[in-house]
Amino acid sequence: MISIIIMNKTAADIFDEYLAAKGLRQTNQRRQILDAFISVKSHCTIADLYDVLKKKDPSIGFATVHRNLRLLCEAGLAQEIKIGSGKARFELTFGQSHHDHLICLKCGKFIEVFDMQIERLQEKLAEANDFLPRKHKLEIYGYCRQCR
Amino acid sequence: MISIIIMNKTAADIFDEYLAAKGLRQTNQRRQILDAFISVKSHCTIADLYDVLKKKDPSIGFATVHRNLRLLCEAGLAQEIKIGSGKARFELTFGQSHHDHLICLKCGKFIEVFDMQIERLQEKLAEANDFLPRKHKLEIYGYCRQCR
DNA sequence: ACTAAGAATGATATGCATTATCATTAGTAT
DNA sequence: ATACTAATGATAATGCATATCATTCTTAGT
Numbered sequence: 001m002i003s004i005i006i007m008n009k010t011a012a013d014i015f016d017e018y019l020a021a022k023g024l025r026q027t028n029q030r031r032q033i034l035d036a037f038i039s040v041k042s043h044c045t046i047a048d049l050y051d052v053l054k055k056k057d058p059s060i061g062f063a064t065v066h067r068n069l070r071l072l073c074e075a076g077l078a079q080e081i082k083i084g085s086g087k088a089r090f091e092l093t094f095g096q097s098h099h100d101h102l103i104c105l106k107c108g109k110f111i112e113v114f115d116m117q118i119e120r121l122q123e124k125l126a127e128a129n130d131f132l133p134r135k136h137k138l139e140i141y142g143y144c145r146q147c148r
Numbered sequence: 149m150i151s152i153i154i155m156n157k158t159a160a161d162i163f164d165e166y167l168a169a170k171g172l173r174q175t176n177q178r179r180q181i182l183d184a185f186i187s188v189k190s191h192c193t194i195a196d197l198y199d200v201l202k203k204k205d206p207s208i209g210f211a212t213v214h215r216n217l218r219l220l221c222e223a224g225l226a227q228e229i230k231i232g233s234g235k236a237r238f239e240l241t242f243g244q245s246h247h248d249h250l251i252c253l254k255c256g257k258f259i260e261v262f263d264m265q266i267e268r269l270q271e272k273l274a275e276a277n278d279f280l281p282r283k284h285k286l287e288i289y290g291y292c293r294q295c296r
Numbered sequence: 297a298c299t300a301a302g303a304a305t306g307a308t309a310t311g312c313a314t315t316a317t318c319a320t321t322a323g324t325a326t
Numbered sequence: 327a328t329a330c331t332a333a334t335g336a337t338a339a340t341g342c343a344t345a346t347c348a349t350t351c352t353t354a355g356t
Contacts, residue, residue: 025303025352046343061306066343082230087342102279115273121266122288129259130293131250137287140270145278173323173332194313209335214314233343235313 004038004095011038011077011094018075029060033068037078042091043110049090083139100138106147152186152243159186159225159242166223177208181216185226190239191258197238231287248286254295 003010015034019026036052037044050065069090072078077094083103100118102111118138126133142148151158163182167174184200185192198213217238220226225242231251248266250259266286274281290296 023303027304027352029305059306063307063344064305067304082233084230088233102274102277102281104279105282111277111279113273113277115269118266118269118273121263121269122286125261125263125266126250126288126290129250129261130296131252131259131288131290132296133250133288133290134253135289137289138270138284139286140274140279140281140284142274142279142281142283148278148280171332175323175333177334207335211315211336212334215333 006095011092014077014094015072015075024071029057029064030068030071032057032060033065034072034077037069037072037090038092043081043089045087045089047087100140102140102142102144104144104147105141106143109144111144154243159240162225162242163220163223172219177205177212178216178219180205180208181213182220182225185217185220185238186240191229191237193235193237195235248288250288250290250292252292252295253289254291257292259292 003012012031012034015030016026018024019030032053033049036049036056040049040052046062046066046069049069050060050062053060053065069078073080073090077092078090079093081089081091081101083089083101097114098119099112099114102113103109104111122136122138123133151160160179160182163178164174166172167178180201181197184197184204188197188200194210194214194217197217198208198210201208201213217226221228221238225240226238227241229237229239229249231237245262246267247260247262250261251257252259270284270286271281
């Protein structure tokens with residue numbers, strides 16, 4: 001059980017508040033899913049998380065994991081990342097700062113990177129086109145140190 | 149019928165050469181598909197192109213359009229762009245320079261943009277991580293002039 | 297604590313886009 | 327012209343995401 005605490009709030013607190021605000025209920029499955037998602041290495045697919053959860057509670061359903069990963073995204077705790085044509089992957093955003101990805105074409109590894117200068121130039125590029133940016137996705141595909 | 153000519157070669161020439169090099173055959177469908185793809189507005193889905201082609205030749209099959217759009221990608225004439233969870237879209241790369249996309253969250257419009265400074269910084273960012281970049285994808289989501 | 301209301305779950309079905317299969321058609325080299 | 331075999335087109339299969347629905351569980355009200 002990993003607890004990142006921001007402004008005296010854990011991810012679980014945020015989730016509970018989100019549920020309350022939406023009139024949704026707390027359930028054992030929701031607690032388990034959030035815990036597992038936090039402890040598992042990031043960039044997991046629904047199936048990855050489902051497998052982890054099944055070991056502790058074989059009765060949990062795939063649909064429930066799916067639904068609640070989406071719910072975590074709505075609550076602002078997670079984010080979906082779509083790479084190529086594969087399955088959707090999810091990463092924790094609570095306690096993480098924004099970053100982009102270098103993706104190895106051979107081993108599939110994700111390297112998280114950040115460049116403030118690029119971020120700023122993107123803002124300017126959007127502005128220059130009368131465009132109001134909300135979010136962006138930068139993925140650089142190539143070969144990592146081990147695979148180049 | 150639109151003909152862009154580069155180094156004395158049309159897209160059709162490049163395609164024919166690619167086919168020859170791979171021991172593949174020239175067919176009416178392949179010629180039709182390339183012609184339609186060039187003349188249609190870019191960012192079309194397989195279904196978009198299929199609809200256009202059906203009007204001229206109702207016997208053409210969806211699978212054939214699909215297969216040959218992939219073939220055009222292999223030949224370096226087209227490129228697949230995946231946005232969100234929708235269908236795959238394709239854009240012509242022959243005679244077009246590299247660019248990134250601003251994508252309107254409301255009307256779905258694609259604005260093509262390019263910033264050399266960002267391109268260079270991406271190269272440096274990759275290098276700094278011992279990463280050999282091959283291609284990249286930058287998409288900025290937000291609201292266009294009409295929708296903001 | 298008990299109960300009613302309805303949200304959540306889990307098994308399964310459905311939807312949808314992509315890709316594979318295969319009998320038939322049609323390029324290509326000889 | 328012929329033989330070889332790639333390509334086509336109809337359809338089936340696949341893969342992933344999402345919808346459905348009877349049942350279970352949470353929560354508010356008594």
